[in-house]
Amino acid sequence: MSEPAKRKRTLRAWRGDASGGKFEEYTVEVDQGMVVLDLVHRAQRDAEGAGDMACRWNCKAGKCGSCSMEINGKPKLACMTRLGDYAPDEVIQVQPLKTFPIIRDLTTDVSWNYEQNKKIAPFTPPPRPEGDYRMKQKDVDRIQEFRKCIECFLCQDTCHVLRDHDKKAPATQPAGKPPQGFIGPRFMIRVAQLDMHPLDTVDRIPKLKEEWGSGYCNITKCCTEVCPEHINITDNGIIPMKERVVDRFYDPITMLLSKLGGGSKRTVQK
Amino acid sequence: MALDISELQTITHDVIVVGAGGAGLRAAIECSRQGLDTGVVCKSLLGKAHTVMAEGGAAAALGNADSRDNWKVHFRDTMRGGKFLNQWRMAELHAKEAPERIRELEEWGAVFDRTADGRINQRNFGGHRFPRLAHVGDRTGLELIRTLQDKGVHSGISVHMECTGLGLMMDGGRVAGMVGYWRETGRFVVFRAKAVIFATGGFGKAWKITSNSWEYTGDGQRMAYDVGAELMDMEFTQFHPTGMVWPPSVAGVLVTEGVRGEGGILRNKDGKRFMFEYIPEKFAAETADTEEEALRWLQGDRDARRPPELLTRDEVARSIYNEVKMGRGSPHGGAFLDISHRPADYVKKKLPSMYHQFKELAEVDITKEPMEVGPTFHYAMGGLAVDHDSQMCPKVPGLFACGEVAAGLHGANRLGGNSLSDLLVFGRRAGMGAKEFIDANPGLPKVDEARVKQLIDQAKEPLMRPDGENPYVLHDDLRESMTRNVGIWRDAEGMSQGIADIAKFRERLKNVKAHGTSQYNPGWSEAIDLHSMFVAAEATARSGLMREESRGAHSREDFQGERKEWIKYNIVCFKGDDGEMVVQKVERQSGPAELEKIANASIEDVEAGRV
Numbered sequence A: 001m002s003e004p005a006k007r008k009r010t011l012r013a014w015r016g017d018a019s020g021g022k023f024e025e026y027t028v029e030v031d032q033g034m035v036v037l038d039l040v041h042r043a044q045r046d047a048e049g050a051g052d053m054a055c056r057w058n059c060k061a062g063k064c065g066s067c068s069m070e071i072n073g074k075p076k077l078a079c080m081t082r083l084g085d086y087a088p089d090e091v092i093q094v095q096p097l098k099t100f101p102i103i104r105d106l107t108t109d110v111s112w113n114y115e116q117n118k119k120i121a122p123f124t125p126p127p128r129p130e131g132d133y134r135m136k137q138k139d140v141d142r143i144q145e146f147r148k149c150i151e152c153f154l155c156q157d158t159c160h161v162l163r164d165h166d167k168k169a170p171a172t173q174p175a176g177k178p179p180q181g182f183i184g185p186r187f188m189i190r191v192a193q194l195d196m197h198p199l200d201t202v203d204r205i206p207k208l209k210e211e212w213g214s215g216y217c218n219i220t221k222c223c224t225e226v227c228p229e230h231i232n233i234t235d236n237g238i239i240p241m242k243e244r245v246v247d248r249f250y251d252p253i254t255m256l257l258s259k260l261g262g263g264s265k266r267t268v269q270k
Numbered sequence B: 001m002a003l004d005i006s007e008l009q010t011i012t013h014d015v016i017v018v019g020a021g022g023a024g025l026r027a028a029i030e031c032s033r034q035g036l037d038t039g040v041v042c043k044s045l046l047g048k049a050h051t052v053m054a055e056g057g058a059a060a061a062l063g064n065a066d067s068r069d070n071w072k073v074h075f076r077d078t079m080r081g082g083k084f085l086n087q088w089r090m091a092e093l094h095a096k097e098a099p100e101r102i103r104e105l106e107e108w109g110a111v112f113d114r115t116a117d118g119r120i121n122q123r124n125f126g127g128h129r130f131p132r133l134a135h136v137g138d139r140t141g142l143e144l145i146r147t148l149q150d151k152g153v154h155s156g157i158s159v160h161m162e163c164t165g166l167g168l169m170m171d172g173g174r175v176a177g178m179v180g181y182w183r184e185t186g187r188f189v190v191f192r193a194k195a196v197i198f199a200t201g202g203f204g205k206a207w208k209i210t211s212n213s214w215e216y217t218g219d220g221q222r223m224a225y226d227v228g229a230e231l232m233d234m235e236f237t238q239f240h241p242t243g244m245v246w247p248p249s250v251a252g253v254l255v256t257e258g259v260r261g262e263g264g265i266l267r268n269k270d271g272k273r274f275m276f277e278y279i280p281e282k283f284a285a286e287t288a289d290t291e292e293e294a295l296r297w298l299q300g301d302r303d304a305r306r307p308p309e310l311l312t313r314d315e316v317a318r319s320i321y322n323e324v325k326m327g328r329g330s331p332h333g334g335a336f337l338d339i340s341h342r343p344a345d346y347v348k349k350k351l352p353s354m355y356h357q358f359k360e361l362a363e364v365d366i367t368k369e370p371m372e373v374g375p376t377f378h379y380a381m382g383g384l385a386v387d388h389d390s391q392m393c394p395k396v397p398g399l400f401a402c403g404e405v406a407a408g409l410h411g412a413n414r415l416g417g418n419s420l421s422d423l424l425v426f427g428r429r430a431g432m433g434a435k436e437f438i439d440a441n442p443g444l445p446k447v448d449e450a451r452v453k454q455l456i457d458q459a460k461e462p463l464m465r466p467d468g469e470n471p472y473v474l475h476d477d478l479r480e481s482m483t484r485n486v487g488i489w490r491d492a493e494g495m496s497q498g499i500a501d502i503a504k505f506r507e508r509l510k511n512v513k514a515h516g517t518s519q520y521n522p523g524w525s526e527a528i529d530l531h532s533m534f535v536a537a538e539a540t541a542r543s544g545l546m547r548e549e550s551r552g553a554h555s556r557e558d559f560q561g562e563r564k565e566w567i568k569y570n571i572v573c574f575k576g577d578d579g580e581m582v583v584q585k586v587e588r589q590s591g592p593a594e595l596e597k598i599a600n601a602s603i604e605d606v607e608a609g610r611v
């Protein structure tokens, strides 16, 4: 264990709400093996004035994606970030995700993400055959990788399209205009997962290009770097989806075939 | 202070479902499917409920991995695992309906691990005769909740997230809705509905070492108890044998039973595989008695019996506890759980989040070295007593309960994997039950203004006090007391002490101060949630004190072994006229002859279809 027993740590936490705020420092006793979320909890309990510090968490084991925050400048899960990873006297600075509107202290309003998910047509298989659906493990390995997503939204927080350019896809896309924003890496892999599902029958590619703004992504791979589930977001999800868009819209042969109805396994367009 | 009820936000639905875990979402989908205007209320963000943490799988006798499996074998396993205190009808419905609920989930987008012939794969788990758990690596709960969430949002359900229920309103004899507050703003809200479904989960947060999240404070149990519902089987709290024990900050975090299902071996500090010493008489015929046979089983020999590591949770947890007590524990007071004899790639594929969890939180590579594990509070078998078919609480018309908050399916001990299937089977049934109730009682009940005011005033107290005690410290004291006094081994003295402690804690709660405002204030939530934890903890201790035997998850140092007379009773708790908790034995109905026969038959007879 790199963290020696019983010592003190200083937490520098952003306190405030939409109207403004500032960093406050709390120095509390810590135990061996603690993670940043433990430090926040310790401060809530023991530090003067920290009892009402807002912070989301549920599982404390990297499974629910609630405790996302920026820790010493990096988007991370507080429950999976060990104090032992920092120098013994290093101050731990925590602040809310920058890309989303602040609610209070370490919590942000992530409802925009839920809105994006609603736009994506759900899984639509053909009727269940006599017996069962059959799928080979090797044919679902790829989509199982995407389904590991715990919706921590760290990738969304990091993606410069959303973070620095504030190009979040708006609630409605005006007809005939280029896409007004981007749904972000989390929902790129959601679409990829549906599109690569051996049983799905919906075509989401046109919307991906025209409304969900896949073109905004310039493959910087920052999203992949922060994903706590180690999902290969860019290489396995985004790039193949961008290729499908290109194949469909810029390759005359595929386009012709798909217009004739023979080029694609997809049938319904929603 | 004055409160104008007419200025409060009011939200009306045909039905409100409290809880957005597997049970709540499945219930809401059913309600919506039945044409009801459905609202879901939950304390956390959508998709973060406790269900997301479930690892190992969902039990259903699909018969994909072993064609000998069928509902009767599953039913028999469930009854035996529950030491025959389960409600017969619920165990029957569960075993019969689980396979269809799993297939339906696949139709809604769940992607389970596959068998070689492309069907849903199933894994072994403790107490299940055959490989029965549909799973996705060790993140089955995530798959379940995400699938239901995606299905739900496209079924027109309204979701009210980060909103905590405070208490129920009644109108005449029937439930009329719930009062709650938005965590974000601290504002109060009245939900009006013709029926309410509780799917609020368990109450492990009253114990110190637990696998449960902050949401598990027993709110549903307490809110229903307050309006007259009965809590049943509360003495049966499951201690999962394998929680992490080191480092201290992660003590209690779960290590899935899937590790043992995939061949994990338990050893003590001397390297001895001790579970062979603890095989109870009634499981002896179905359990391997040599390491050689256990190995053959792992290699797929159908004639070999199951390794003793896969005995039911109560047995394994007590065995580990005993090894530690006899001085044969691991360095941090647990046992060694070893899966490193299996190929590293296989372990990473089948148990990815365990690999991750140990690597990142304990610096242990489970493909190379053993884990240290010990018992952790995991699951509440007890909860609200419900009608077996409709899931309605008999004493509170219009109130339904499903999932972990309800009692009955699991009896004295739940089998791993039977919870996720429980959520699906009885979530759906609660939705159907609510529909039937609303059809028969179509009017919208009235708001009870006095009650609304009372609930709001009570909730505000900790904020209004000028000064007082720290709610976090009171919570820690409760957890200490429960773990010490109402833990894995119990006796009359300890449980009485626990009850006395709770009485003192209640007094202290009257003086708790939450600093700050009502906006997203965890200290304030903590103060409110303590009311619920006290009810759940008291009911556990009182029921435990009454049951003078050891059965399933309830182990008494002063009354060891099962006692025949006690198989006849379930224990219920309810709020007496004077406001104090009343504890009572209720005589069990004997099961239908056909079910009794299956449950008591030999495994050979069940498999051969002779019963």
Ligand SMILES: Cc1cc2nc3c(=O)[nH]c(=O)nc-3n(C[C@H](O)[C@H](O)[C@H](O)COP(=O)(O)OP(=O)(O)OC[C@H]3O[C@@H](n4cnc5c(N)ncnc54)[C@H](O)[C@@H]3O)c2cc1C
Residues within 6 Å of the ligand: B018, B019, B020, B021, B022, B023, B024, B041, B042, B043, B044, B049, B050, B051, B052, B053, B054, B055, B056, B057, B058, B059, B140, B141, B163, B164, B165, B166, B199, B200, B201, B202, B211, B212, B213, B215, B219, B220, B254, B378, B379, B402, B403, B404, B405, B416, B417, B418, B419, B420, B421, B423
């Ligand atoms: C680590 C872990 C692993 C597990 N693995 C397995 C497994 O492999 N197989 C298995 O079968 N079981 C497993 N279980 C058990 C199983 O996960 C749970 O029993 C089950 O998920 C409970 O589901 P639920 O729908 O009843 O409640 P939950 O999923 O817990 O949901 C409760 C909901 O109620 C809401 N709520 C609570 N109180 C209030 C309130 N006052 N106001 C508003 N909303 C409220 C919460 O916000 C939440 O949305 C595991 C449990 C744990 C902890």
Ligand code: SF4
Residues within 6 Å of the ligand: A158, A159, A160, A161, A184, A185, A216, A217, A218, A219, A220, A221, A222, A223, A224, A234, A238
């Ligand atoms: S790769 Fe694309 S989605 Fe990911 S961070 Fe870069 S621009 Fe954003």
Ligand code: SF4
Residues within 6 Å of the ligand: A065, A148, A149, A150, A151, A152, A153, A154, A155, A156, A185, A186, A189, A226, A227, A228, A229, A230, A231, A233
């Ligand atoms: S893809 Fe990874 S980083 Fe993005 S939300 Fe999912 S788990 Fe988080």
Ligand code: FES
Residues within 6 Å of the ligand: A056, A057, A058, A059, A060, A061, A062, A063, A064, A065, A066, A067, A068, A077, A078, A079, A080
């Ligand atoms: S608390 Fe669940 S991911 Fe951190």
